[in-house]
Amino acid sequence: MPVRAVEEAGIMAxxxxxxxxGYLIPAGKLGDACPACGVxxxxxxxxxxxxxxxxxxxxxxxxxxxxVHFSISFSTSAFLLALFVLVFPQVFRQTATGILRxxxxxxxxxxLGSFVSGLFDGKIRFxxxxxxxxxxxxxxxxxxxxxxTAAAVLTFAVSPFETWVRVVDVVLLFCGVAFAVALGRLGxxxxxxxxxx
Numbered sequence: 508m509p510v511r512a513v514e515e516a517g518i519m520a521x522x523x524x525x526x527x528x529g530y531l532i533p534a535g536k537l538g539d540a541c542p543a544c545g546v547x548x549x550x551x552x553x554x555x556x557x558x559x560x561x562x563x564x565x566x567x568x569x570x571x572x573x574x575v576h577f578s579i580s581f582s583t584s585a586f587l588l589a590l591f592v593l594v595f596p597q598v599f600r601q602t603a604t605g606i607l608r609x610x611x612x613x614x615x616x617x618x619l620g621s622f623v624s625g626l627f628d629g630k631i632r633f634x635x636x637x638x639x640x641x642x643x644x645x646x647x648x649x650x651x652x653x654x655x656t657a658a659a660v661l662t663f664a665v666s667p668f669e670t671w672v673r674v675v676d677v678v679l680l681f682c683g684v685a686f687a688v689a690l691g692r693l694g695x696x697x698x699x700x701x702x703x704x
Contacts, residue, residue: 524554530697557703561630566701570626571621575694578617579687582655585610586680593673604667611662611676614655614683622648633702644693649685654679 521534526549530543539548556563588607591598625644629636638644658679665672 522554522556523551524553526550558701559704563702566628567633569656571624574617574624575621575690576622576653578614579691581610581614581617582651582680582683582687583630585658586684587677588675589673589680593665593670593677594667596670600668605627605677608662608667609639611619611655611659611680615652617654618655618683620650622652632700634695634704640693642695644690647686647690651690654682654686658683667670 517639522531523534523537524531525544525546525548528541528544530541531554532551534553536676537548537551540546541548541550558566561565585607588603588610592603592607595603622645625648626636629638629641629644633641635641658676660673661672661679667673
């Protein structure tokens with residue numbers, strides 16, 4: 508359920524929050540138990556959104572989380588495909604290498620998109636992007652971008668059929684996945700954090 512209050516009959520509905528799990532629901536739709544965790548209705552309390560409607564609406568588009576999923580998907584897929592091409596160099600040689608080049612060539616674009624959308628999200632969420640955790644995320648994102656760009660340059664500048672290229676690609680893409688995991692862990696903790704106002 509989105510955290511912004513919904514309109515019912517032209518007026519804003521009173522929102523209720525589960526003290527057990529934090530689930531939000533309009534008071535008129537609350538039954539005998541929390542739909543998320545199942546605790547009794549008495550575990551709910553009245554809740555008002557501390558974030559302005561405009562900011563809540565912008566965050567409600569989930570631009571950054573959606574774009575981040577592309578980076579993570581491409582990074583993981585490229586790593587697994589690079590590993591496959593390294594271990595089984597003669598199996599679907601042309602096809603697997605062509606698909607790998609497509610993934611690796613696209614990856615820096617998606618990582619850059621994730622970075623830009625993360626700056627936008629941080630600015631809306633915290634009104635600045637210089638907080639300690641956001642600064643840490645920016646450094647990890649830079650590492651992710653550098654490794655993905657290095658893998659792309661290597662894949663297109665040197666023959667992708669060279670064994671050493673495959674090994675270096677696997678290492679670089681593994682580092683990219685590690686950066687993505689670290690970014691995800693930090694992002695998970697920030698998902699529900701919002702500067703009021």
